[in-house]
Amino acid sequence: MRGVRTVAGQVFVLQVGVVLLLVVAAVVALVLQSRYDSEREARNRSMAVAESFANAPGMVSTLRGHDPSAVLQPLAERARKGSGVDFVVAMTPQGIRYTHPNPARIGKHFMGSIRAAAEGRTVQETFTGTLGLSVRSVVPVKDAQGKVVGLVAAGITIKRVSGAADHQLPLLFGAAAAAMALATAGTALVSRRLRRQTHGLDPSEMTRMYEHHDAVLHSVREGVLIVGGDGRLVLANDEARRLFDLPPDAEGRLVSELGFDPHTAALLASGRPATDEVHTAGERLLSVSHRPTDRDGGPPGSVATLRDTTELRALSGKVDLARNRLKLLYDAGVSIGTTLDVVRTAQELAEYAVARFADYVSVDLADSVLRGEEPPDGVSGISAPDAGSWAAVAAADGGRTVLRRTALSGIRDDGPLYPLGMLIEFGPSAPQARGFRSGAVTVEPVLGDFGGWQEQDPEHARRIVDYGIHSMITVPLRARGVVLGVASFMRAEKPEPFEEDDVSLAEELVTRAAVSIDNARRYTREHTMAVTLQRSLLPRMLPEQNALDVAYRYLPAESGVGGDWFDVIPLPGARVALVVGDVVGHGLHAAATMGRLRTAVHNFSTLDLPPDEILSHLDDLIARIDQDEGPGGLDGDGSGGSEGITGATCLYAIYDPVTRRCTMARAGHPPPALVRPDGSVEFLELPAGPPLGLGGLPFETAELELPEGSHLVLYTDGLIEKRDRDIETGLEMLRGALAHPGRTPEDACTAVLDALLPDRPSDDIALIVARTRVLEPGLTADWEVPSDPAQVAAVRAAVARKLAEWDLGDVAFTTELILSELITNAIRYATGPIRVRLLCDRSLICEVFDTSSTSPHLRYAGTTDEGGRGLFLVSQFADRWGTRYTADGKVIWTEQALPLSRNGKAAGVRPS
Numbered sequence: 069m070r071g072v073r074t075v076a077g078q079v080f081v082l083q084v085g086v087v088l089l090l091v092v093a094a095v096v097a098l099v100l101q102s103r104y105d106s107e108r109e110a111r112n113r114s115m116a117v118a119e120s121f122a123n124a125p126g127m128v129s130t131l132r133g134h135d136p137s138a139v140l141q142p143l144a145e146r147a148r149k150g151s152g153v154d155f156v157v158a159m160t161p162q163g164i165r166y167t168h169p170n171p172a173r174i175g176k177h178f179m180g181s182i183r184a185a186a187e188g189r190t191v192q193e194t195f196t197g198t199l200g201l202s203v204r205s206v207v208p209v210k211d212a213q214g215k216v217v218g219l220v221a222a223g224i225t226i227k228r229v230s231g232a233a234d235h236q237l238p239l240l241f242g243a244a245a246a247a248m249a250l251a252t253a254g255t256a257l258v259s260r261r262l263r264r265q266t267h268g269l270d271p272s273e274m275t276r277m278y279e280h281h282d283a284v285l286h287s288v289r290e291g292v293l294i295v296g297g298d299g300r301l302v303l304a305n306d307e308a309r310r311l312f313d314l315p316p317d318a319e320g321r322l323v324s325e326l327g328f329d330p331h332t333a334a335l336l337a338s339g340r341p342a343t344d345e346v347h348t349a350g351e352r353l354l355s356v357s358h359r360p361t362d363r364d365g366g367p368p369g370s371v372a373t374l375r376d377t378t379e380l381r382a383l384s385g386k387v388d389l390a391r392n393r394l395k396l397l398y399d400a401g402v403s404i405g406t407t408l409d410v411v412r413t414a415q416e417l418a419e420y421a422v423a424r425f426a427d428y429v430s431v432d433l434a435d436s437v438l439r440g441e442e443p444p445d446g447v448s449g450i451s452a453p454d455a456g457s458w459a460a461v462a463a464a465d466g467g468r469t470v471l472r473r474t475a476l477s478g479i480r481d482d483g484p485l486y487p488l489g490m491l492i493e494f495g496p497s498a499p500q501a502r503g504f505r506s507g508a509v510t511v512e513p514v515l516g517d518f519g520g521w522q523e524q525d526p527e528h529a530r531r532i533v534d535y536g537i538h539s540m541i542t543v544p545l546r547a548r549g550v551v552l553g554v555a556s557f558m559r560a561e562k563p564e565p566f567e568e569d570d571v572s573l574a575e576e577l578v579t580r581a582a583v584s585i586d587n588a589r590r591y592t593r594e595h596t597m598a599v600t601l602q603r604s605l606l607p608r609m610l611p612e613q614n615a616l617d618v619a620y621r622y623l624p625a626e627s628g629v630g631g632d633w634f635d636v637i638p639l640p641g642a643r644v645a646l647v648v649g650d651v652v653g654h655g656l657h658a659a660a661t662m663g664r665l666r667t668a669v670h671n672f673s674t675l676d677l678p679p680d681e682i683l684s685h686l687d688d689l690i691a692r693i694d695q696d697e698g699p700g701g702l703d704g705d706g707s708g709g710s711e712g713i714t715g716a717t718c719l720y721a722i723y724d725p726v727t728r729r730c731t732m733a734r735a736g737h738p739p740p741a742l743v744r745p746d747g748s749v750e751f752l753e754l755p756a757g758p759p760l761g762l763g764g765l766p767f768e769t770a771e772l773e774l775p776e777g778s779h780l781v782l783y784t785d786g787l788i789e790k791r792d793r794d795i796e797t798g799l800e801m802l803r804g805a806l807a808h809p810g811r812t813p814e815d816a817c818t819a820v821l822d823a824l825l826p827d828r829p830s831d832d833i834a835l836i837v838a839r840t841r842v843l844e845p846g847l848t849a850d851w852e853v854p855s856d857p858a859q860v861a862a863v864r865a866a867v868a869r870k871l872a873e874w875d876l877g878d879v880a881f882t883t884e885l886i887l888s889e890l891i892t893n894a895i896r897y898a899t900g901p902i903r904v905r906l907l908c909d910r911s912l913i914c915e916v917f918d919t920s921s922t923s924p925h926l927r928y929a930g931t932t933d934e935g936g937r938g939l940f941l942v943s944q945f946a947d948r949w950g951t952r953y954t955a956d957g958k959v960i961w962t963e964q965a966l967p968l969s970r971n972g973k974a975a976g977v978r979p980s
Contacts, residue, residue, distance in 0.1 A: 083255040084255055087248060107203065110224050113151065113224055114223055118156075118207040118222035119190075121207075123209075128209060128211045128218075131217050140167050141167045143167075144167035154199060155169050161217070163182050163186075164178075166218075182221075185216075192205045202224060202225045202226065207221075288305070289307060291304075292372070296369045297367070300320055301321055302369065304318055311354060324337065335356065344356070351378075359371055397580065400420055400577055408592075410585055414553075415475040418555075425574070426559055428476075428477070428479070429476070431474050432471035432556070433585075434472070437585070441589075441593065471500065472489070473491075474488075475488070485532070501524075504554050507546055509544070509571050509574070511568070512539065512541075512542075515538055536560045536561075537560045539558065540556060541557045541566045543557070545582040550586075555574075594655075594656070599624055601659045605662060605663035612638075615840075615843075616646075616780075617839040619812070619813035619817045625831050630831055631649075631650060631651025631658035631662040632650045632831075632834040633650075635648075635670070639722065641724065641915060642725055642909040644725075645720065645723075646836060647718065647721075649719070664693070665718075672685050679731055679769050680733045682720050690715070694761060715761040716760040717735055717736040719733075719738075725841055728775070731771045733767050734754050736758055738783065738799075739756075742780060742781070745777045745809060754770045755768035774840045776842045779811075779816060780837075781802075781835070788801075801824050805820045805824065812839070816837045820835060848906065852901060853904055860892060867884060871906075879912060898919055902918050911963045918960075946964055
């Protein structure tokens with residue numbers, strides 16, 4: 069009985085009883101739930117079978133047939149056996165059975181409620197039949213006019229459904245017994261540990277021990293605080309409550325919520341050992357000793373003893389002053405330098421110091437600092453000159469120091485100070501000039517004494533003093549050994565003048581701000597370099613072409629330059645390629661990679677490849693760049709590579725103004741928008757290939773015909789994506805901005821940016837709006853050429869006539885020669901049909917189509933060679949020539965400059 073009388077024994081018995089009660093309750097609940105689920109399953113199954121049989125095809129015609137039982141009886145039995153119900157009965161609306169599991173009951177009246185079913189409603193009821201508790205459902209069979217022509221009933225016993233659940237009851241009871249055994253074992257382990265912690269004491273012994281300890285704890289004149297390992301107050305004696313004025317419910321709350329001084333709360337929560345540390349509690353000064361309690365296997369937490377040492381109040385003034393200054397500097401580190409903007413950071417310094425340290429604050433910086441450069445007149449690591457050497461310092465730059473008023477703040481706005489943004493020339497005697505050139509702090513405790521600072525502008529100095537500004541400290545903004553400017557602190561309403569004790573605080577405050585300003589200056593320099601690099605890599609002007617009217621916009625992100633780019637590339641055959649892409653990431657690396665990709669696109673475009681092949685080549689290129697520059701590559705010195713590329717997106721489109729066909733492919737890029745002449749907007753469903761650099765999947769091309777005057781809109785994700793806006797919302801906003809017929813591409817670009825441009829873009833934005841044009845039918849001509857050399861002369865004659873119509877007789881001879889060579893080569897080396905096409909655009913374009921996939925090569929013929937000079941002659945007479953492949957073969961094309969007419973313009977070309 070001794071074991072049961074202990075606290076551990078009583079806890080064990082109580083926990084075992086609670087666990088047993090919970091197990092029994094769980095078993096009963098599961099059994100009841102199983103029976104409820106069985107009845108619900110029976111209802112659902114009977115209803116499903118009855119409705120399925122009643123709504124079977126041909127049911128109405130069968131019921132109206134000559135012998136419904138002959139047809140429905142076998143079907144009903146098959147449905148009954150397949151669904152597992154006890155019966156499926158079809159009957160007349162009056163209840164005469166057509167089917168029954170027992171054929172002897174066919175033709176007899178159905179036993180059950182069918183009145184509601186005969187009226188067109190579904191009936192479901194629970195009854196006790198010969199097989200036990202059952203559920204049956206009666207469903208009407210209606211014809212096309214809604215008339216009830218028959219009834220179908222299905223029934224099932226609940227026992228049939230609940231049989232599976234009943235077989236699981238032994239397993240359920242076994243699991244409950246196992247859970248009971250495990251819970252009892254766990255309870256025994258907990259009770260054993262409790263017995264060890266309470267040393268086997270019974271409740272009365274523990275009560276007596278607690279009363280003795282409590283009497284001793286609350287009778288001493290030292291405060292005692294016990295804090296648990298979770299930072300909550302476990303115990304506070306009466307003296308501690310008096311010293312800290314703790315609320316009655318202090319035990320159990322976090323020490324950070326009890327109004328302790330922050331340093332005291334931090335000490336109590338940290339568990340750090342301390343001896344006789346001085347802490348404040350209101351107007352009291354306390355000596356605090358603090359020790360952790362988890363040494364030698366004790367419980368986690370700590371205990372603190374407190375002694376009232378209010379006699380040290382004389383020392384508290386200095387402590388408060390030091391604490392306030394530390395708090396001032398700490399808050400300055402949080403409030404100053406929140407952005408990487410030089411002007412904003414300087415303004416934050418001025419605004420923070422006002423009302424905390426001074427009444428008026430100005431910050432003057434060198435202009436070069438605002439541009440991201442280092443100040444040319446700054447000093448680096450020199451000591452302050454003496455009074456006799458100021459002239460030498462001033463003479464270093466003609467005696468003038470030029471700074472720009474970058475930030476200004478004060479308790480009033482009507483102060484007689486130089487205005488914001490003004491470029492100020494400080495004379496050699498001005499404190500700002502001395503501080504900027506020497507790097508030393510200048511203190512003017514009484515401005516009214518006019519100790520030389522007024523020589524900068526005596527009249528202006530007199531207005532400052534008359535206004536009430538009476539004291540000033542000028543501190544140079546020095547960071548990394550370079551003086552960036554000066555900060556001036558002035559007092560007007562505060563009667564105390566600046567003293568030497570204020571110098572250290574001013575220097576510390578300005579030093580922190582100077583580091584932030586220098587960081588912003590460096591960021592400005594790098595951002596300017598990145599923007600300059602990126603803009604130098606983007607198109608400076610669009611190439612001349614007649615296929616599209618193009619307008620574009622490019623806006624860099626405020627947070628950093630990204631890798632967005634676009635391009636317009638004229639192609640042979642009067643075609644034009646539109647390209648837009650986005651390199652993942654920001655900074656110089658993304659901009660440089662963008663330039664490499666743009667160059668690669670130009671190079672691949674000269675090969676006249678289809679869009680999907682160009683994207684495949686770009687994908688391989690980025691994979692190689694990743695391999696060379698990623699963590700596993702080399703950057704030239706054998707070390708690990710620099711920042712890798714995580715991928716890029718691209719959309720490449722080719723528009724042909726002759727056929728109005730546009731071929732496009734994309735690699736992880738947003739789909740283009742098509743604005744038709746009537747203003748309707750459609751986002752083209754192009755095959756979405758993977759982003760460039762991932763590899764593994766091919767790219768697909770889509771081709772569609774664009775109406776003349778429609779707008780093709782290409783853009784990067786920075787236009788439609790925003791942190792607080794879903795991409796689908798962005799697409800709908802873009803659709804609304806574009807859905808206006810009759811706009812020019814320039815107007816469309818402006819409208820899109822007005823509708824979607826965020827206030828502070830976090831990503832680059834590239835936008836191209838291209839309006840399609842069509843080459844006039846009168847400026848094109850084509851002929852089918854039989855594979856007979858004798859037909860070449862006829863084609864040449866037809867070409868000459870067409871050139872005469874176009875007023876291009878001056879180039880007829882060279883054109884005939886070029887086509888003669890190209891057609892002869894096609895007849896000689898190719899098979900199938902041959903076609904010749906002339907295009908009169910900005911140049912005269914000759915194209916010869918054949919079915920061969922072999923590309924001709926230019927070579928130099930020997931003196932005795934009979935052939936090999938044809939392509940050489942073509943290359944000499946044509947400005948450009950080349951080959952492009954099609955699905956049916958290839959096209960050899962040439963371009964010739966159009967002759968100038970009498971008015972100095974190219975003959976035969978339409979205006980752009």
